[in-house]
Amino acid sequence: MARSVLEVVAPFPGTIVPLADVPDPVYAGGVVGPGIAVQPDLTDGALVVTAPCDGLVHALLPHAVMVVAEAGRSVLVHLGVRLETLGHVAAHAAVGDRVRTGEPLLSWSVGEADGGPDRLASPVVALQGSVSAVLAVAEAGDRVVRGQPLLFWS
DSSP states (O other): OOOOOOEEOSSSSSEEEEESSSSHHHHHHTSSOOEEHHHHEOOOEEEEEEOOOSSSEEEEEEEEEEEEGGGOOEEEEEEEESBBBOOEEEESSSSOEETTTTTEEEEOOGGGGGGGGGGGOEEEEEETTTTTGEEEEOOOOOOOTTEEEEEEOO
């Protein structure tokens, strides 16, 4: 039985950055899996980070959330990379919660983050996915809105 294609969407609005350009060798080198990064829009208020797909919240940390979707496929959203200060983060979900695409997971005071603008680029990764099974449908420099498709994972 063939598994369905998993659509992974933007967890917040921003601009697409290739994963290879993220200033962290683990993400840039594709060590944890293929994906894309979203440079968040700067805001004075909290940026709401939403579920990139339907699934079960498997890990929820101040700087990252992992959702396990159908067929055990795990999607990671990591808030920035190598930031000196992350800024305030509040959880809207808990480990073990079932979530639907677009439901709030975290709120991030991105304007409080410190480390340089390039470090705000936030990886959205198909954990342990094969490069041949993940298709990026947003390109470098594209402006995306919350909920816009980023990846199709077959």
